[in-house]
Amino acid sequence: MNSETITAKDSGTWKLGDLTVNRIGFGTMRLTQDGAALDPRAVPSDRGRALSVLRRAVELGVNHLDTASFYFSRLRSANELVNSALAPYPDDLVITTKVGPGRDQHGEWTDAATPDQLRGQVEENLRQLGRDHLDVVNYRRQRPGSIAEHFGALAELREAGLIRHLGLSNVGPEHLAEAQAIAPVVCVQNKYGLGAASPESDAFLRSCGEQGIAFVPFYAIAGHAGERGAAGAAQDAEVLAVAAAHGVSAAEIRLAWSLHLGPHVLAIPGTGNPAHLEANVAAGALKLSDEELARLDAVHRA
Template sequence: MTSHTITAAASGTWKLGDLEINRIGFGAMRLPQTGEAFAADAAPRDRDQAIAVLRRAVELGVNHIDTAAFYFSRLRSANELINRALAPYPDDLVITTKVGPHRDPSGEWWHAEPEQLRGQVEENLRQLGRDHLDVVNLRMLGNRSIADRFGALAELRDAGLIRHLGVSNVTPEQLAEARAIAPVVCVQNQYGIGVRPDHDAFVRDCGEQGIAFVPFYAIAGTGREAGASGADGDEVLAVARAHGVSAAQVRLAWTLHRGPHVLAIPGTGDPDHLTANVAAGALRLSEDDLALLDGLHRRGA
């Protein structure tokens, strides 16, 4: 499979509410730094390189970018890089951000109370240079009630600051709790080959409810913020060899094969990795490929 002419359109489309996007998007978490995201000693990424990657992503048809105000390094902010690279924004570009967690400049984390969420939304608006946010995900920490926080965001949606709402790091019960308050267009949870096979039914249920499922760390897996470990199972490597692609591309393609409502938001600061990630949207896995990978997935490998 050649990748130089493949665009994000090859992955197909899905609608977040009334916003149509290509299923292969871009995650901005890795943009502000090289190495592990959120590490105190992470080196800031070269500004020009980060801006070039964002612009190239849009050239390749990416029209869904996932970000957050807490994606920053010592000198770089993902939101401000996006603003610098892409404003004035293309009409079809959908920027999804998330609120709930917060990092202060020292890197210390805390979780916003309901009354603090408006400040987080306004911080994203300012950094991105927008008068409203396309999609805001409420990221939860722990198995706590979502109602007060999601209700606060629903009020901001009614006020016109937010167009659509999503949830992140949630259980099926928390999703149901949120949906009783306001429409939910997406669920963003950790998921991938061998990661959370117990989520399989939840992924399917989201599709049946017309809700996008957006896996994070689909390539990195258990490596999470540190990135992919390079320790891919024999099954992933065998499928990659058969198609002449990388293991990372197989992992992305597998997630997209979980249903037409499953989106991908791989992140990178490397232009070549970006091209390969977008090209994964054109990779069609056979029934035999899927059976092999599904077996690995169910074993939690």
């Protein structure tokens, strides 16, 4: 597979409300620093390299970016990098942001936002991105219990024109039903990946598709050997075997597998490495055989 001839358009498209996006997107969380994401002690990333990765992503047809005002390191802000690299924004670029979690100026996590504080988080994203509205805002659930008050606050901002579409993150079917009773939901962003899911999350992914809602996994390319010992190592070995047959990395196979789960599944792999970006985009066009999908499904269920 020649990644230089493949663009995100080859992954197919899906609609977030009235906004059409290519199914391979880009997550900005890892752009701001080297090492562990959102670790206040991590070394800030090279600014020039981060800007070039963003610009290259758009050149490769990526038109769905995932970001947030709380994605920052000591010297870098993901939103500022997006603004500096890409503004004035292409007409087809869809920027998805996330609100709910709180971080102080030092990067330490604070209490989650109250419903009244969500407007401030939305306005901060608007300011940093240089936009007069946000394409999609995901409410990331931080506490157990009802999300109605928080989601209702965002629905009011949608009615006011500050937000075009709404989504959810870190939620279950009961939260989605609660939110849908208040305002339309165009996407669900949950932790999900090959070998790192459950029957409940598998069913939720399928249910989102049946409702016409995008499912956006944010754990799609991680391996599990370190977490699950010998069993995880055996599973990763299976993934590597499929990868070797295609001459690609395990990360590309994990991405391709997730996209095979349904046309409503979107991918937002993030990286600060230009070569990894090209490989991630190329994974959107990777075709897996029925036999390979069966092997990977067995890994997933193990």
